[in-house]
Amino acid sequence: xxxxDVLSWVFLLSGAFFMVLAGIGVLRLxxxxxxxxxxxxxxxxxxxLTLIGLMLQAGLSLVTAKLVLIWLFxxxxxxxxxxxxxxxxxxxxxxxxxxxxxxxxxTPRGVVxxxxxxxxxxx
Amino acid sequence: MMFAVSxxxxxxxxxxxxxxxxxxxxxxxRTLGVNMFGTATVxxxxxxGFLTGRPEFLDLALVYALLxxxxxxxxxxxxxxxxxxxxxxxxxxxxxxxVQEGDPW
Numbered sequence: 001x002x003x004x005d006v007l008s009w010v011f012l013l014s015g016a017f018f019m020v021l022a023g024i025g026v027l028r029l030x031x032x033x034x035x036x037x038x039x040x041x042x043x044x045x046x047x048x049l050t051l052i053g054l055m056l057q058a059g060l061s062l063v064t065a066k067l068v069l070i071w072l073f074x075x076x077x078x079x080x081x082x083x084x085x086x087x088x089x090x091x092x093x094x095x096x097x098x099x100x101x102x103x104x105x106x107t108p109r110g111v112v113x114x115x116x117x118x119x120x121x122x123x
Numbered sequence: 124m125m126f127a128v129s130x131x132x133x134x135x136x137x138x139x140x141x142x143x144x145x146x147x148x149x150x151x152x153r154t155l156g157v158n159m160f161g162t163a164t165v166x167x168x169x170x171x172g173f174l175t176g177r178p179e180f181l182d183l184a185l186v187y188a189l190l191x192x193x194x195x196x197x198x199x200x201x202x203x204x205x206x207x208x209x210x211x212x213x214x215x216x217x218x219x220x221x222v223q224e225g226d227p228w
Contacts, residue, residue, distance in 0.1 A: 012125050016132030019163070023139030026159065032151045035143070039159050042136065050129060050166050054173055066181040070169065070188060074162060077192045081158055088199045089151040 008056040015049030022046060031097035032089050036082055043078035047071065126174040133170065137163045154198050161191030 018041060025038025051071045055064050137160055144156025165188045172180030201207055 009125050012129045016129050019136040019166075020132050022159075023136040026143045026156070027139050032147075032149060032155065035152065035155055039155050042159060043162050046136075047162060047166055050133075051169065053125075053129075054169060057173060058178075063178045063181065066178075066185065067169065070165065070181065070185050073185065073188050074165065077188070078162065081192055081195045084196060084199050085151055085154055085158070088203055089149070091203065092151075094149060094151065 004056055008053045011049050011053030011056065015046050015051075015053060018042065018049065019046035032094060033086060033096050036086050040078065040082050043074060043082070047074045047078075126170055129170050130167065130174065133163050133167045137167070150202055154195060154202075157198070158191065158195045161187070161195070164191070 022038045022042030025041065026035050029035050029038060048071060051067050055067050058064050058067065140156045140159035140163060142156075144153045144160065147153045147156060165184045168180050168184040168187065172178055172184070197207065204213070
């Protein structure tokens, strides 16, 4: 079936494109938080497009069921791992490179703005 | 042919992730690189299974996805607490203050 082959090519090529894009992003971006964006791009789009391309190639069979299981597992655990890395980086004192030092304080609950904290405590 | 193109792209991504894992000034850059290398390995095993015509490789890919996720969480726990074991553990750095400038190791 030619149409299934063409669709499978399209999905595999776009998955490969997003993965190379994510790799370039992880090398070139300046800060661990922005590199996390590029890595998340690879975990979701790169993996999903490649696996859909493989599923189209396999048709409806046990192989497709296993690919769906791999996809579901990557889909649910990649955001958890990314969030854990970012939260650990924030908790150990690394601050985003684009944040201004005088108004942002990094805590594990998130990046807190100083004037919002002082407003809520004075109100 | 399409599997060969996909394999080359995944290998290029793995090389870039390893470069970040070697270069990264903090431990979190390295953890990020290793996590990316793990998911790229899962996809590489799946594509190689199709390339060689052996669908048994997908079981390997599924198991490795589980293992790499658990490994990433274990690395982060070790960096934060200095230990992998007990229930009452104190983080080895105060919240919001860096362990040291640059690499927490």
